[in-house]
Amino acid sequence: MLRNMNDIADLYQELIVDHSRRPRNFGRLEHATHRAEGFNPLCGDKVKVYVNLEEDVVRDVSFEGEGCAISKSSASLMTESIKGKSKAEVERLFSRFRDLATGMADADQADLGKLAVFSGLRGFPARVKCATLAWHTLRAALEDKSGVVSTE
Amino acid sequence: MSALRTVKSTEFDLLAVRKDFPGLHQKVHGKPLIYLDNAATTQKPKAVIEALNRFYTADCSNVHRAVHALSDRATKSYEDARTIVKQFINARSEREIVFVRGATEAINLVMNSYARPRVKAGDEILISALEHHSNIVPWQLLSEQTGARLVIAPINEAGELILEDFERRLGPKTALVAVAHVSNALGTVMPVHEIVRMAHARGVPVLVDGAQAVPHEHVDVGALDCDFYAFSGHKVFGPTGIGVLYGREDLLEGMPPYQGGGDMIRSVTFEKTIYNELPYKFEAGTPHIAGAIGLGAALDYVSQIGIDRAAAHERDLLNYGTELLSAIHGLRLIGTAPEKVGVLSFVLDGVHPHDVGTVLDRDGSAVRAGHHCAQPGMQRFGVPATTRASLAFYNTKAEMHALANGIRRVQKLFAA
Numbered sequence: 001m002l003r004n005m006n007d008i009a010d011l012y013q014e015l016i017v018d019h020s021r022r023p024r025n026f027g028r029l030e031h032a033t034h035r036a037e038g039f040n041p042l043c044g045d046k047v048k049v050y051v052n053l054e055e056d057v058v059r060d061v062s063f064e065g066e067g068c069a070i071s072k073s074s075a076s077l078m079t080e081s082i083k084g085k086s087k088a089e090v091e092r093l094f095s096r097f098r099d100l101a102t103g104m105a106d107a108d109q110a111d112l113g114k115l116a117v118f119s120g121l122r123g124f125p126a127r128v129k130c131a132t133l134a135w136h137t138l139r140a141a142l143e144d145k146s147g148v149v150s151t152e
Numbered sequence: 153m154s155a156l157r158t159v160k161s162t163e164f165d166l167l168a169v170r171k172d173f174p175g176l177h178q179k180v181h182g183k184p185l186i187y188l189d190n191a192a193t194t195q196k197p198k199a200v201i202e203a204l205n206r207f208y209t210a211d212c213s214n215v216h217r218a219v220h221a222l223s224d225r226a227t228k229s230y231e232d233a234r235t236i237v238k239q240f241i242n243a244r245s246e247r248e249i250v251f252v253r254g255a256t257e258a259i260n261l262v263m264n265s266y267a268r269p270r271v272k273a274g275d276e277i278l279i280s281a282l283e284h285h286s287n288i289v290p291w292q293l294l295s296e297q298t299g300a301r302l303v304i305a306p307i308n309e310a311g312e313l314i315l316e317d318f319e320r321r322l323g324p325k326t327a328l329v330a331v332a333h334v335s336n337a338l339g340t341v342m343p344v345h346e347i348v349r350m351a352h353a354r355g356v357p358v359l360v361d362g363a364q365a366v367p368h369e370h371v372d373v374g375a376l377d378c379d380f381y382a383f384s385g386h387k388v389f390g391p392t393g394i395g396v397l398y399g400r401e402d403l404l405e406g407m408p409p410y411q412g413g414g415d416m417i418r419s420v421t422f423e424k425t426i427y428n429e430l431p432y433k434f435e436a437g438t439p440h441i442a443g444a445i446g447l448g449a450a451l452d453y454v455s456q457i458g459i460d461r462a463a464a465h466e467r468d469l470l471n472y473g474t475e476l477l478s479a480i481h482g483l484r485l486i487g488t489a490p491e492k493v494g495v496l497s498f499v500l501d502g503v504h505p506h507d508v509g510t511v512l513d514r515d516g517s518a519v520r521a522g523h524h525c526a527q528p529g530m531q532r533f534g535v536p537a538t539t540r541a542s543l544a545f546y547n548t549k550a551e552m553h554a555l556a557n558g559i560r561r562v563q564k565l566f567a568a
Contacts, residue, residue, distance in 0.1 A: 008514045012507075044530075068505075126510070
């Protein structure tokens with residue numbers, strides 16, 4: 001019983017619950033230079049990511065959408081983590097984040113800052129897509145891909 | 153029967169029934185499994201597992217072909233299963249029972265062999281707003297191919313079909329009515345008797361998708377008087393990959409084959425092929441022999457415990473669960489039709505169904521979170537998804553309690 005609730009607490013850490021309830025950088029970004037829309041057809045989650053890119057550096061970023069606690073908090077923490085980073089840095093961060101979420105790397109090795117809070121995901125493979133939806137959408141925005149990004 | 157209790161033969165012996173399902177007695181994440189995803193698929197009783205085992209161990213061979221003993225036995229078991237299905241749903245003849253992969257294939261068979269040759273541009277296919285994607289998409293395909301139009305009969309806030317609106321949409325252009333007997337997303341029992349009566353009064357044939365009805369209530373296609381009835385074996389305690397299309401004999405007789413191949417022919421020359429008689433005309437290729445035999449065993453099992461007794465227990469359970477869940481502040485039940493079976497679909501204030509499902513899973517409770525392959529129906533309630541607990545006769549009141557407690561733990565975890 002205690003063990004189980006611990007597992008759940010590994011996933012839904014305070015920071016995650018907090019960001020899911022009060023997402024940061026939430027809403028439309030006026031004058032965004034890049035934007036994209038992501039969709040998870042399995043659960044109906046939708047996210048729109050807006051980016052203001054100047055000379056390959058993320059000056060501002062925001063998101064809108066509806067979804068589960070994992071997808072919302074992941075989008076929120078992502079926006080906080082990438083401001084001021086170059087496209088190449090964002091790409092490296094995503095790669096480390098994905099390794100963490102899928103259990104390929106440990107939190108202490110991954111150099112992820114606040115994003116390390118998602119280390120509990122490794123015990124919940126069915127929820128990894130919830131956490132990566134915003135990231136895939138961000139990458140589509142940065143690459144100027146048109147159309148909706150889907151997790152499936 | 154338990155030595156400690158005497159159970160009258162008219163009583164539903166829940167404890168004994170649970171013992172018949174080995175899959176129920178396991179732990180997940182260290183907690184006893186509470187299986188509440190029965191609308192997705194049901195657990196299988198020992199009788200079904202043993203029937204599959206027996207076929208593959210002793211009788212494994214092809215049907216309707218060879219002269220040897222194994223093939224004789226396999227053919228007899230396969231055809232016995234057809235008779236069991238016929239009796240279970242009260243069809244007139246085995247010729248009306250076509251074995252298919254599941255309800256989805258049954259509906260696609262009717263779309264391809266019955267509707268497509270008849271339907272013209274401008275004709276209408278009338279369905280309800282509560283259909284599973286399997287009873288929407290085939291008709292959209294048909295519409296694309298023929299220029300027919302899909303017409304939707306709406307539902308009300310409780311998740312019931314609005315019968316007057318349904319009747320208004322029946323017209324001279326209606327070529328076919330296709331409706332669920334029971335909604336998979338909400339559990340609403342549709343007024344299929346009235347639907348058939350109204351449609352037949354205008355000469356319109358009716359297909360009923362019974363995938364969610366057969367496990368929960370006594371289905372009588374004779375009394376219902378529908379033209380086609382589709383269901384899946386795995387939702388009624390049988391194997392996956394097997395299902396049934398019931399069709400009125402005169403309609404099936406006039407329909408071209410669905411697929412071509414072996415077993416569906418009487419004679420083949422390169423000039424002309426003469427099709428086999430019903431129902432084999434629609435069973436091209438080697439069928440899912442073990443599956444059909446397993447389905448027969450499943451239906452025999454259900455008959456033996458008594459579908460009416462089981463249904464009464466389920467009704468109690470649903471009422472009990474509805475009471476427990478309704479008492480939870482911040483929980484909204486989606487689908488509150490007085491006539492419903494087996495489903496508790498709900499949303500929680502401030503918590504996404506996906507998160508509810510994950511927390512409940514760690515608690516041992518298997519539920520479904522999502523749109524339940526009924527996206528248009530979900531939109532009616534303004535929710536992209538719900539959490540769905542779906543019942544079978546082997547579920548208990550203690551499990552309803554555990555579900556309610558689990559939901560309260562979810563709320564605590566996400567409390568502001």
